[in-house]
Amino acid sequence: MKKKSNDVTGTGEFDLIDRLKFILPEIKNKDVLVGIGDDTAVIKINTKEAWLVTCDIQIENRHFRLKHTSLYDLGKRAVSVNLSDIAAMGGDPAFALVSLGLPPNLTVADYDALFKGMRDQMKVFDAHIIGGNLSGSQKHLIIDITVIGKARIDHIVQRKGAAVGDGIYVTGTLGASGAGLAILEKYGRNYPEQFQPQVDVHLSPQPRVAIGKALAREKIASAMIDLSDGVAGDLYHICQMNDVGALVYLDALPFTEEVREAAKLCKLDMDQLLLHSGEDYELLFTAPDSINSDRIQEIGKGFGIPIHRIGEIVLRSFGYKIKEQTGEISPLKPQGWDHFKTV
Amino acid sequence: MKKKSNDVTGTGEFDLIDRLKFILPEIKNKDVLVGIGDDTAVIKINTKEAWLVTCDIQIENRHFRLKHTSLYDLGKRAVSVNLSDIAAMGGDPAFALVSLGLPPNLTVADYDALFKGMRDQMKVFDAHIIGGNLSGSQKHLIIDITVIGKARIDHIVQRKGAAVGDGIYVTGTLGASGAGLAILEKYGRNYPEQFQPQVDVHLSPQPRVAIGKALAREKIASAMIDLSDGVAGDLYHICQMNDVGALVYLDALPFTEEVREAAKLCKLDMDQLLLHSGEDYELLFTAPDSINSDRIQEIGKGFGIPIHRIGEIVLRSFGYKIKEQTGEISPLKPQGWDHFKTV
Numbered sequence: 001m002k003k004k005s006n007d008v009t010g011t012g013e014f015d016l017i018d019r020l021k022f023i024l025p026e027i028k029n030k031d032v033l034v035g036i037g038d039d040t041a042v043i044k045i046n047t048k049e050a051w052l053v054t055c056d057i058q059i060e061n062r063h064f065r066l067k068h069t070s071l072y073d074l075g076k077r078a079v080s081v082n083l084s085d086i087a088a089m090g091g092d093p094a095f096a097l098v099s100l101g102l103p104p105n106l107t108v109a110d111y112d113a114l115f116k117g118m119r120d121q122m123k124v125f126d127a128h129i130i131g132g133n134l135s136g137s138q139k140h141l142i143i144d145i146t147v148i149g150k151a152r153i154d155h156i157v158q159r160k161g162a163a164v165g166d167g168i169y170v171t172g173t174l175g176a177s178g179a180g181l182a183i184l185e186k187y188g189r190n191y192p193e194q195f196q197p198q199v200d201v202h203l204s205p206q207p208r209v210a211i212g213k214a215l216a217r218e219k220i221a222s223a224m225i226d227l228s229d230g231v232a233g234d235l236y237h238i239c240q241m242n243d244v245g246a247l248v249y250l251d252a253l254p255f256t257e258e259v260r261e262a263a264k265l266c267k268l269d270m271d272q273l274l275l276h277s278g279e280d281y282e283l284l285f286t287a288p289d290s291i292n293s294d295r296i297q298e299i300g301k302g303f304g305i306p307i308h309r310i311g312e313i314v315l316r317s318f319g320y321k322i323k324e325q326t327g328e329i330s331p332l333k334p335q336g337w338d339h340f341k342t343v
Numbered sequence: 344m345k346k347k348s349n350d351v352t353g354t355g356e357f358d359l360i361d362r363l364k365f366i367l368p369e370i371k372n373k374d375v376l377v378g379i380g381d382d383t384a385v386i387k388i389n390t391k392e393a394w395l396v397t398c399d400i401q402i403e404n405r406h407f408r409l410k411h412t413s414l415y416d417l418g419k420r421a422v423s424v425n426l427s428d429i430a431a432m433g434g435d436p437a438f439a440l441v442s443l444g445l446p447p448n449l450t451v452a453d454y455d456a457l458f459k460g461m462r463d464q465m466k467v468f469d470a471h472i473i474g475g476n477l478s479g480s481q482k483h484l485i486i487d488i489t490v491i492g493k494a495r496i497d498h499i500v501q502r503k504g505a506a507v508g509d510g511i512y513v514t515g516t517l518g519a520s521g522a523g524l525a526i527l528e529k530y531g532r533n534y535p536e537q538f539q540p541q542v543d544v545h546l547s548p549q550p551r552v553a554i555g556k557a558l559a560r561e562k563i564a565s566a567m568i569d570l571s572d573g574v575a576g577d578l579y580h581i582c583q584m585n586d587v588g589a590l591v592y593l594d595a596l597p598f599t600e601e602v603r604e605a606a607k608l609c610k611l612d613m614d615q616l617l618l619h620s621g622e623d624y625e626l627l628f629t630a631p632d633s634i635n636s637d638r639i640q641e642i643g644k645g646f647g648i649p650i651h652r653i654g655e656i657v658l659r660s661f662g663y664k665i666k667e668q669t670g671e672i673s674p675l676k677p678q679g680w681d682h683f684k685t686v
Contacts, residue, residue, distance in 0.1 A: 008445045008454055013477050016445075016454060020472075023458045027471045032438070041474035043438065043491070045388055055489055057442040057478050095375070095386065099400040099442075099487045102351045102359075111351055111359060115366045128370045129363075131384035133487075134356050135400050144442045144476075144487040146398055148386070 037241070038159050039085040039225060040149070050156065052149040054085040060103075060140035068184045071110045073203045075117020078143040081228065083125065083207035084281040086149035088226040090157045090216020093127040093209065099144040101137030118145075125209055155216045157285070159241045162223035166286040168246060168311040169296060171208050173254045174231060175270075176201035178277030179262035186266050195262055205281040211303045212283055220296060221285035230278040231310070236320060236334035238286065245318040248275075248311035248332060251325045275322070276335060286313055380584070381502050382428040382568060383492070393499065395492040397428040403446075403483035411527045414453045416546045418460020421486045424571065426468065426550035427624040429492035431569040433500045433559020436470040436552065442487040444480030461488075468552055498559045500628070505566035505585045509629040511654040512639065514551050516597045517574060518613075519544035521620030522605035529609050538605055548624040554646045555626055563639060564628035573621040574653070579663060579677035581629065588661040591618075591654035591675060594668045618665070619678060629656055 008016060020036055027035050033050055034042035040054035058064060058078050069077070079096060086093045098118060102111065115129075122129060127147075180202030183195045191199060208226070215221040223242065225234045231248065239246050253274040263270050287296060293309065300307035311323075322332040351359060363379055370378050376393055377385035383397040401407060401421050412420070422439060429436045441461060445454065458472075465471060470490075523545030526538045534542060551569070558564040566585065568577045574591065582589050596617040606613050630639060636652065643650035654666075665675040 006450050006452070007447060008449045008451060009447045009479060011451050016451075016477055019451070019455065020458060023455060024462055024472055025466070027473065029437070029471060032471065032473055035471070035473045036475070041438070041440065043473070051394075053438075053440060053474060053489075053491070054476075055440045055442045055474065055487070056476050057444055057485070057487060059444055059478055059480055059485070061481065062479060094372070095384070095396075097384065097396060097398045097489060099398050101400055101402055101485065104350060104352045106351045107349050108351060108354050108359075108362070109349070112362065112366060115363060119367055123368070128372060128375065128378070129367055130370065130375055130378045130386070131396060131398065132379070133397075133399050134359055135402055136352060136405060137402055138404065138483060140481060142400070142402070142444065142485055142487075144398070144400060144485075146396075146440060146489040148396070 033153070034158060039088040042089070042156060044153065048152060050151055050153050052086050052089050052091040052151055053146065054082055055144060055146040056082050056085070057142065057144040059142050066141070068189070069203050071113035072117040075114040076121040076204045078145055079118045079121040080205050080207045080281065082145050082147035083209060084205070084226040084228070086147055087207045087209040087212035088224050088283060089151060090155050090212050090224070091149035091151035092213065093122070093125040093147055093149045095128055095130045095148040096122060097146040098129055098132035100132070101135050101142030103137045103139050103141055106141060157216045157221045157224040159223055159225055159238050162238050162242045162244060162286040162313050163288070164244055164313055164315055166222055166288050166313040167309045168235065168248065168284065168286055168313060169307050169309050170227070170231070170254065170282050170284050171211055171300065171305050171307050172280070172282040173256050173259070173306070174280055174282070175255050175259045175273040175277055177205060177279040178268070178273050179259045182266035182268055183262050194258060198258055198262055201280065205279065207281055208283045208305070211300065211305055214299050214302070215285060218299065220287050220291055220299065222288055224283055224285040227280045227282045227284055228278055230276045231284065232275040232332055232334055233278065234284055239320060243316055245314045245316045245320055246311055247314050247318070247321050247323055247329070249323045252308060252310045254306065254308040275332070376496070377501060382431040385432070385499060387496065391495060393494055393496050395429050395432050395434040395494055396489065397425055398487060398489040399425050399428070400485065400487040402485050409484070412546050414456035415460040418457040419464040419547045421488055422461045422464040423548050423550045423624065425488050425490035426552060427548070427569040427571070429490055430550050430552040430555035431567050431626055432492070432494060433498050433555050433567070434492035434494035435556065436465070436468040436490055436492045438471055438473045438491040439465060440489040441472055441475035443475070444478050444485030446480050446482050446484055449484060500559045500564045500567040502566055502568055502581050502584045505581050505587060505629040505656050506631070507587055507656055507658055509565055509631055509656040510652045511578065511589060511591065511627065511629055511656060512650050512652050513570070513574070513597065513625050513627050514554055514643065514648050514650055515623070515625040516599050516602070516649070517623055517625070518598050518602045518616040518620055520548065520622040521611070521616050522602045525609035525611055526605050537601055541601055541605055544623065548622065550624055551626045551648070554643065554648055557642050557645070558628060561642065563630050563634055563642065565631055567626055567628040570623045570625045570627055571621055573619045574627065575618040575675055575677055576621065577627055582663060586659055588657045588659045588663055589654055590657050590661070590664050590666055590672070592666045595651060595653045597649065597651040618675070
């Protein structure tokens with residue numbers, strides 16, 4: 001047991017990040033508007049604009065399995081998880097740097113396909129790969145991408161900003177990526193066609209850049225984060241950052257019929273899937289109740305993406321809770337997807 | 344044999360980067376002043392200034408061995424190899440993002456020490472870690488750092504710019520890192536004290552930021568690169584970029600007595616060590632012969648670092664050659680340190 005608590009695996013991602021508060025000095029450079037602890041760092045360009053900078057490391061058999069995905073889709077996905085962080089700040093993707101660790105069994109055709117996927121996903125947002133670094137890797141493919149986006153400073157939405165009384169909203173539906181992964185694990189690549197949308201979300205999620213920008217520009221979102229760790233894990237980051245609690249309504253969590261069916265087929269617990277499975281890369285945001293709920297729905301409709309109110313920000317003293325279908329209120333575990341576990 | 348030429352290991356780092364010319368679209372964003380193919384990408388901030396952005400992935404047992412280094416030194420080193428790229432453009436380091444893949448056996452104390460090393464090396468240049476990403480890794484420690492620097496646009500020195508007739512110069516001395524590694528491999532951590540400087544260069548090289556800035560500001564360097572792959576490999580990048588050849592004088596390559604002694608003890612070929620061993624992180628630059636050689640030496644002296652003229656840029660038709668001590672001229676192999684091999 002002693003060993004476990006002293007090694008990084010026993011400590012966990014969030015506690016490790018928390019330690020940095022005590023190790024790293026306070027940033028006194030006034031160009032750094034946001035440092036560690038948000039979806040992206042924010043660096044001032046001039047009085048009106050800022051760069052958003054974020055990176056994300058993806059390791060084979062931890063974040064993806066090559067038996068499930070084409071290299072092309074993997075390239076798109078590796079870019080998308082970073083674009084999703086830019087989206088969560090309300091920014092516009094602009095540039096990427098790509099670091100790769102290439103295992104010996106990777107073919108040149110694989111390498112080309114990976115870059116083509118990255119290129120095509122960047123192209124959707126008129127963004128470009130401008131640099132990077134290649135290395136060999138012993139056994140597993142490693143993809144680390146840094147994305148730089150741009151935003152108007154007065155439009156940037158941070159994790160900070162949620163207040164008691166704000167509604168909690170999510171774009172799209174939940175659990176699709178987790179369901180897609182379960183379907184792939186069960187059937188391999190010959191899965192029933194009806195689950196194509198879930199598999200697609202898992203293998204190549206669509207970052208919510210346009211809707212993120214609209215929510216930011218119209219000053220609707222008071223705080224925002226992208227769903228990489230799942231609702232329970234990611235909403236907890238917002239609560240901690242703002243010293244508030246939250247009440248999530250279980251029966252308000254949006255999902256598709258296929259997700260329910262996949263859960264049944266794969267013997268997944270639906271509550272677990274909707275609350276604790278990650279990598280949907282939807283946006284979770286809070287908005288003051290003064291903002292007309294119809295206006296929020298309307299914005300979603302404009303992009304063909306539903307937006308659902310799934311709960312409310314409450315006093316910290318109330319805690320972090322879930323309201324069951326029965327009306328019963330119980331604690332919500334702040335655990336989400338843990339990237340220290342294997343997929 | 345067929346397999347070998349189709350996999351990434353058989354293709355090699357430089358050819359893989361070359362393929363991107365055909366895969367990635369031309370960058371039409373006019374804010375991107377330099378894209379793939381230099382030490383850093385360059386993004387315009389305003390009419391006078393630009394960001395320099397670079398990343399470098401370091402993988403355990405490929406770029407470093409934990410039996411040789413403390414985690415603190417490793418943190419410093421991982422930052423330094425990126426700062427060295429900023430130095431090679433004549434820029435000022437400002438910010439870093441840190442992506443880590445942490446293996447299960449790493450302790451929290453290791454993690455802290457790694458970040459302390461990174462922090463302290465950034466602090467030397469008044470630069471800050473502003474973001475990052477953590478993941479578990481199966482077996483090996485992975486460190487990928489993105490560094491952002493700043494430079495005046497009219498001061499930036501690129502790989503492009505060398506012309507026939509330019510002298511070729513290096514800062515400091517050569518072969519120290521390779522000698523330090525050989526000493527560590529031979530003796531472990533109980534190496535003879537006289538080789539401390541070489542071991543230090545290997546474990547924690549000092550990026551030549553101040554001298555790089557001076558060479559850029561005084562418009563002395565026409566082209567510049569940092570020595571990560573070794574003189575023969577890195578100078579070749581400059582030749583290719585400028586469609587020129589080079590003649591290197593073997594007897595002008597600077598080294599210390601300890602490096603010669605380490606080579607003898609460890610049975611290393613001196614020419615190989617000086618030309619083809621990498622990771623010295625000195626600067627290699629070209630300068631027009633119109634620039635007074637004394638002025639170049641003087642700049643070096645100002646920083647306590649010798650600068651040596653080691654050759655000249657010649658017509659491409661002359662080729663890529665080395666002048667031996669005997670006066671004989673023979674082809675110089677453009678091979679350097681290959682990060683697709685293990686250390």
